[in-house]
Amino acid sequence: MAPRKIALLTDSCADLSPQLAEENHIHVVPLRIRCADGEYRDGVDISAADIYRRLRSGELPKTSLPTGEDIEALFDRLAAEGYDGVIAVMLSGGLSGTYNLTRLLAQERKDLEIKVYDSVSGSLGVGITMLQLAEDLRAGASWRELTKKRVPQLIENTYPFFSVDTLEYLQKGGRIGKITAMAGTMLQIKPLLGFAPDGQLQSVAKVRGRRQVQDKLIDLAVKACGSHRKYNLAVANGGAPEEMAELKEKLKQALPDYDHIWEGELDGTLSVYIGDGVLGAGVQVLD
Template identity: 30%
Template structure:
């Protein structure tokens, strides 16, 4: 527990690395994975990413928010564990109502102040903001200032991702039917990002073929790193071998133009793969 006794809480969609979560007592509220037979699971609690991927041939499930009761229970448990307040870091409000629900429950808490931060991002890019929340709390940043600090950091955090197959993005309504048809016929792979204003998916680049899409992601990260000069980076994918290859590429190319303070590599949580499929490759860059 940090000396301020401020808890750091997030949702599973931020993909904050598990070892960091364990080392710093970050409380993760799981999103839910739902199947058509009525079964429902808490991501990372009673279903794993591997479980979900194995069942993709049978069914692509849906996801849902953690319930207000689950969020309230997490806040109350933090209080029982000796914390006197909390900072909550969520995935983009433009992609999920998780942030809105966290805010609603936070307003109902008495004598337990809660600051909720909208990263306007998703996956490990949002996870980088969670990690900075921990550093700020442990360094003594007051709770009434941490929201503005993390909000400014979120504006300097970018995520880029692409997939080999567009079917999952189409099913989840993340891309239009026109983009899906053109991409499928012409082998166009859009590189997506979260826009800075609303945190919704927009196309950052279009590339013909998978290899060029990955190249485009690396170039976008390099462009941001060159602008900021000093950065934290992250690479995430379900495929460990590809992850290692991309980490080496990102380190080489970004290292030529900027100082890399940290480079995080991780897998991808089930609630994100449901909407993108197992071929997802994500890269994040954060100016510091």
């Protein structure tokens, strides 16, 4: 029997505002952040702004997976609310063990059919996948259609790009992955990052100075979109809301035929590795 009542699940690195998550019935499990004064739940009792403050004062928080209890409790709640199917799309397995932990716990459930996917992405790359799935569910998409076709298609055709102000925290946190650490501070070189096929971060471009960041992000999004006619757009920021608003207008002009344009703010977990002053743009190809 295919599940009839389907829940959507992701983690706090999907960068969905509580309001967007609630409106779209998306359930979010928080990653954990260990700070000098204790452990916090990302997006619940700690935010990106707290992380920026700590980084500036020289503290280097550590991130950790959601607890098994948090994930179990969420599964219990979904079962109690009458769901029999769960589609979970989690932060890239190349950056975190969250996907793997969720997958292992999902296998133990007899009361729910749970399909867990590695997003091979992060931040709004995951967020807009969840928002589009919520849309598909509202439009009456079936379990089979979603799990066999739609989710894999969205994961494969979602392209998020980010600028970071410094690679210092990625290096210190051991998440530098495929990024070449550039001696860029003196030259104001700003790296732009995307996700490699294995879900690690990789350098996709570099520009000189913050002014060029927005144009390059738009170039990358336009290139990723190619000649496709049906697509969603997204913008994100970490501590740079004014610049994000500018970026959003430019992106709309460059790719005016979008179905949706969504925006988000970076979570605490990813902020531990990339600091503030972050801008992101993404495109999700639908056709």
